[in-house]
Amino acid sequence: MTNGSASTPDRDGVAAPPTLAEVARAAGVSIATASRVLNNSTRVSPEAYQRVCDAASRLGYRRHRAAWGRAQTPVRAVAAVIHAAHRLVFTEPFFARFIGAVEMELAQHDMPLLVTNVSGTLAETVGRYLRAGSVAGVIVVSDHGPLPLSGSLASLGLPVTVVGRPLHPYQVPYVDADNRGGARAAVEYLLGRGRRAIAHLAAPPDTGPGADRRAGYTDAVRAAGLTDLPIAYGDWSQASAAHAMQRLLDQRPQLDAVFAASDVMAAGAVRYLRRVGRRIPDDVAVVGFDDHALATQVRPALTTVRQPIEQIGAVAVRSLLAAAAGELTPEQAATVLPTELILRDSA
CATH class of the missing domain: 3.40.50.2300 (Response regulator)
Structure with missing residues (x-):
């Protein structure tokens, strides 16, 4: 098998799902490095991270979970992962307003919302939990840094929508203000x-x-x-x-x-x-x-x-559910909402 090629058929003529070893070979890294990337470990270089995510996406690699959105898959909770430290989560008013809007939109679909924040080495632990099949999809808020959580999650088949324009080249749906x-x-x-x-x-x-x-x-x-x-x-x-x-x-x-x-x-x-x-x-x-x-x-x-902010939350939910159902339109893949200048006394 050459780098980037599809998996070979099994003896029944059905293509076997790609393995971790094949992802590692396609990315030109060791199996251990590929495993660390797909577990969202911080102990890899940005270059290796990007190669592994690209290879996993190209090969259609999925780890320990079926594709979400099929008829036999039950509806589960949606997770909102705030990629920020506790101090910022509890002092920046954006997060409370956004989470409230997401919760209201999900209530219309009878879906609960799980909220967690991630910073530092906890990203690897939270990533393992989310990939274990506990949630139907993830809204990632304030994703940043050289190893964004959204890329790792999306490469493993977990529906993901990002709030805020992603700065990394990995393609995931996002919702943002102008x-x-x-x-x-x-x-x-x-x-x-x-x-x-x-x-x-x-x-x-x-x-x-x-x-x-x-x-x-x-x-x-x-x-x-x-x-x-x-x-x-x-x-x-x-x-x-x-x-x-x-x-x-x-x-x-x-x-x-x-x-x-x-x-x-x-x-x-x-x-x-x-x-x-x-x-x-x-x-x-x-x-x-x-x-x-x-x-x-x-x-x-x-x-x-x-x-x-409230509209951003509602649109993020709709984008995530559309992606999970395989019905995401090009317009939903990158939504930028208008802003408005409000004049008061300070200027």
Whole structure:
């Protein structure tokens, strides 16, 4: 058998399912390495990970489970896996709103929702549990890093939908907001109000929303003919945003506007600006992203970009169930929902 070829027929003339050894041979790695990838271990290189996932998908490799969606397969729960640390899950309002929307949509199909978060080495343990047949499909939220969980799960025949544009080349259905367009609209508004020294409090660049919101900021600033792009990174938290705001002001005290990658980060920026005596928006205008309840609680209330979180949750469920039934359309495979700029007092 050559690399990438199909399995040979058995003695009844029916093609035998591909084995782990065949996947390893097609990927040019050892069986042990292939096994670690398919168990979502972090102890492999990104290059080996990608080769094994591609080989498993190409050969149609399935491990210890039948294809979901056939008539004889019972309906089970759907899992929502949040690829983030506990601290972020319990402080970022996006997750609570999203999970609530998913739960409501699944209730219409009489399907329960299981929720877990994954960080660090726990990804391997959670991946083994999900692949054991306990769930009908998985919605992966905030997938990131060089070894995304979604690629490993999808390569083993588990229906997967990702929330947020995947940054890796592995093809999985996803649902997202127009993060880039929303960020561009926010910065264009600041430019239209006469702001010219606009900084960006950026989210981690290994996440789709973080990368796309930074790109939208860059699009707008460069289109305006400005060459200075002051950017400081945080980890989505208020504390990290306050520290990033301090760094930006130390380097560029003339800043007159800040676009933050989230409302939580914008709140951190507001906290620091007020501490050092900068008036908002007179001295420094602030714009966030998400339009959480927090945006109206901050003083002054935040101008922000609204993303349709509840709609994202509902569409993610529909995409997952369509994929599980083998009825996913090209439109459902990559859904990007519109955003809206909400004007309040901070800009």
